Amino acid sequence: MTELKIDGLVKRYGDAEVLHGLDLDVEGNEFIVFVGPSGCGKSTFLRSIAGLEDISGGTIAIDGTPINGLEPDQRGVAMVFQNYALYPHMTVAENMGFALKMAGVSKPDIATKVNAAAEILKLEPYLGRRPADLSGGQRQRVAIGRAIVRAPKVFLFDEPLSNLDADLRAHMRLEIIKLHRQQGAISIYVTHDQVEAMTMADRIVVMRDGYIEQVGSPLELYNNPVNRFVAGFLGTPKMNFLPARVTGLRDATATFEILGTSIAVEIVDGEALSVAEGAEIEIGIRADGWDVVAEGEGMAGQVVHAEQLGRETVTFVMLEGDTQVTMIQTGQHQLKDGEAIWLKPAAARLHGFDGNGLSLPIARQHATDA
């Protein structure tokens, strides 16, 4: 069982520090996804593990052995690049066997390993072709095959699906996950696409500005984001954020006033709100966290547009004060553009954030609990 341990990883370019002491422990055959907006440092983090970037501080160890001083090919890691990075002058077989050739492995052994990988990836008919004669999906498979052939302890993926069209991407997501299960190694996957993160990861590492914001399973992060950033980053459509005020605090119950509507929420057992009565806070409501209520009972709004997706309806509603929110309802709802509607946030699904954007300990029931 492989163990990847990263301790206090720091990366500086000159005076600019871009990774600020990152810690991460990965064990067994986890599929880890680094996700975050452009420039958050996720790629630099990955490239540091690969050995393509020298690190400025900290250690990276695989199975207890520090690898941060080693050359990339000595680390027991393999990488799949965003643009495939296949050698255009080599055939598929030569591409896949190149690392072994460089390592001085005998030709018959290379052929055996390349053929084995080609069989897994269904690349056998293409072994003699050059990358230019392959489709995007086939090239991607060759790039993965090149990594598999080396039997690494850690697979590194740098946004590998971003060049593929939507259909193929969904297909390759599943392929990669299946391969990952077969290989039984650690996989670290970088993406800016939160759907890829949610669908593929055992654990997601959300990054921002060179810091790790939160690490956890997709649902942990979705249900209990530690701050406004994580809450807003994961989930489609995005969480709605509304300004609110704390109007009452009694025992385990707090009352918030949101756009003139009062909502009572329960505080998590043994926790206390870090804000006082009267404090300005921010409320987060997922698109499925709304109840449509009778006229005059909740927040008044107007339907801007309703997207009929058949299985569900996505409605954009303009609330008073020019605040537009998104609502998802399962099933088909006939809502006309411009129609008046009254909404109330479901108290048991509410997120709250203090002035620093940190999550308030509000007790929640999630969709699965219902």
Place this chain on the structure above:
Amino acid sequence: MFSKGREPVSALLLLFPMLVLLGGFIFLPLGQVFVWSLFQQEVFGGPQRFIGLANFAEMGSDRVFWQALVNNMIFAVLSIVLQVGMGLVLAALLDHGVRRFRVVYRTIIFAPIVVSTAAIGLLWGLMLDPNIGPITDWMSLFGVPMPRNGILGEPDLALVGTIFVGAWQYTGFMMVILLAGMQSIPEELYEAARMDGCKGIRAFINITLPSIRNVIVTCVLLTVIGAFKVFDLVYVLTNGGPGTATEVLASYIFRNAFEFSNIGYANAMSVVFLGIALIFGVIQHRMIRK
């Protein structure tokens, strides 16, 4: 040739001016060369006497013709080594070795190409002059003996000296072409190679060279073609001498036409010259991989 629905007549009309120019300045003279190669003629515009293939037969026994041809070949081979070889080394250094002042170096190394070859010939003629040129003095500082008549005055060295001056002019040009090729190689490819345990000289051999294969082929062919049509450099530096030591085809053709009054013979050699050029053209076409 013309796709359906297009008017061949109007196409011909549009091509007409270009066809006139090509015909008048390329094909007509070309045909004339073929015709004149079958005649003996001593003065331009003077009387011609048909002698069949006698001019071509004469080449077989003409020692200077063969020497010129061999000189062209030596010129080509050494130029490939110097221009493309050095160009590759310099390009590789600028591509991955040198970090600072890259553009400055590139500009300096490229600079000689913008000077006319005649001027470069005169300049290097002075540099290499045994009496007033500085090269002899510099060499003596290192204890390197120099021939009394200078490098260009020594039959065994004059050709090499000429080739060196040619390389001095063209290496920078080759470097720029090769460098452009190298810089079009995505950095990700080198990173993939590093992950595969291939870097430095091994990456140069396994990644860089194959990636710019077509560029190298083009450079080699440009060098060979340049070496076979070289004239100005030889004319200015050595005028084919000492004796006939640095005579090349172009200079020998020129000499026959304008100094020896062997116009028919010069035309016949031009035909052979054209044949050689065509062979290289075909080789280039074949070697560039799509």
